[in-house]
Amino acid sequence: MKTLVAISGASGRTGYRIAEEALARGRAVRLLVRSTSKLPPSLAGCDIRRLDFGRLSQLVEALRGCHSLVMATGARPSVNLLGPFQVDTQAVQRQVQACRQAGVGRVLLVSSLCSGQLWHNLNLFGLILVCKRWGEEALESSGLDWTVVRPGGLKEAEADPEQQELVVSGANTQQQGTIPRRLVARYCLECLDTPSTVHQVLEITSKPRQAP
Numbered sequence: 001m002k003t004l005v006a007i008s009g010a011s012g013r014t015g016y017r018i019a020e021e022a023l024a025r026g027r028a029v030r031l032l033v034r035s036t037s038k039l040p041p042s043l044a045g046c047d048i049r050r051l052d053f054g055r056l057s058q059l060v061e062a063l064r065g066c067h068s069l070v071m072a073t074g075a076r077p078s079v080n081l082l083g084p085f086q087v088d089t090q091a092v093q094r095q096v097q098a099c100r101q102a103g104v105g106r107v108l109l110v111s112s113l114c115s116g117q118l119w120h121n122l123n124l125f126g127l128i129l130v131c132k133r134w135g136e137e138a139l140e141s142s143g144l145d146w147t148v149v150r151p152g153g154l155k156e157a158e159a160d161p162e163q164q165e166l167v168v169s170g171a172n173t174q175q176q177g178t179i180p181r182r183l184v185a186r187y188c189l190e191c192l193d194t195p196s197t198v199h200q201v202l203e204i205t206s207k208p209r210q211a212p
Contacts, residue, residue: 003067005192006030006104008053008095010046011037014110014154015072017185019043025189032062053091059098068106068192071095075128084131092135096142106145106198108188111136113152113174113203136201147197151184152177152205161186164206177205 005022009015010031020042022029030047033039039048051058053073063069073095075087092109099107114120116133123129139146152174161182167174168187183206191197 004028004030004065006032006063006066006069008032008069008071009073010043011039012072012074013156014074014151014181014184015070016040016043017181018070018072018110018188019046021182021185021189027189030062030066032059053094056094056098056101059094060101063098063102063104066102066104068108069095069099069104070188070192071107071109072188074110074112075126075131081126084126084128085134088128088131089134089138093138096138096144099144100142104144106192107139107142108147108149108191109136109139110184110188111148111150113150113177113205115148115150116172140199145198147191147199148201149184149188149191150174150201150203152179152203154178154184155180158182163209165209167205167207169203171201171203174203174205177207179204179206 005027007015007019010019011033019029019031030049032049035050049062051062071092073087073091075084111132115129115136117129120129136148155178157180161180164183187204
C-alpha cells in the first residue's frame, strides 16, 4: 500500500508543482486547499480536501491516514499586513498541532531564504520573514520528524531545469540567489525520502550547470 502524502497550499505556484512531481513519482497524494482555491487540470483527479485552515478539527480530519505533510502555504502580498502572521505563523502552528493529533510523523515546511532576519526589505510586508521564522520554530519544537526548506527567490521558468545545479547549505548561510519553483518541488520530495534531512534547516538556490 502506498504511503499517503498530504500537500497544503497545493493551489499555490510552488504547491501545485510539488503535487505534480509527487504524482509523477507514483505517490498517493492528498491536497489540502481552501474552499475557493483553484487547481490546475493536472491535479483534477487527486484526493482533494477543501477546508478552513483556521479550524483545527478540519485539519485533523483531512490529515488522518497521511504518512507525511508538505506545507507549501504562504502569505501573498496584500493590503492585509496581518496576513504573514495569520498564514506563516498561526496556520503553520495549527498544521503542526493537527499532525500530532492525526498521527502524521513526517513534516516538511517550505519557508524562505533569510527567514528570521529583521532588517530585510521583505519585512515591509507584515514582517513576513519574522513570521516565517516563528512558524519554523513551531515545527522544530513539535517532536515530529521535520525538515525546513528555505528556497531563494522563486522563478516561474520551467525550461530546462536539468540545466540548473542545486546549491544546498545549512541554516543562515545563503543571503541571496534564485531557484526555479520546479526544482524546489523536486528537492522537497527528495527530502521526504532522505533520513539525513530530518531535523535540518536547508537553504537552497541554484546556478547554471557547468558543461563537463
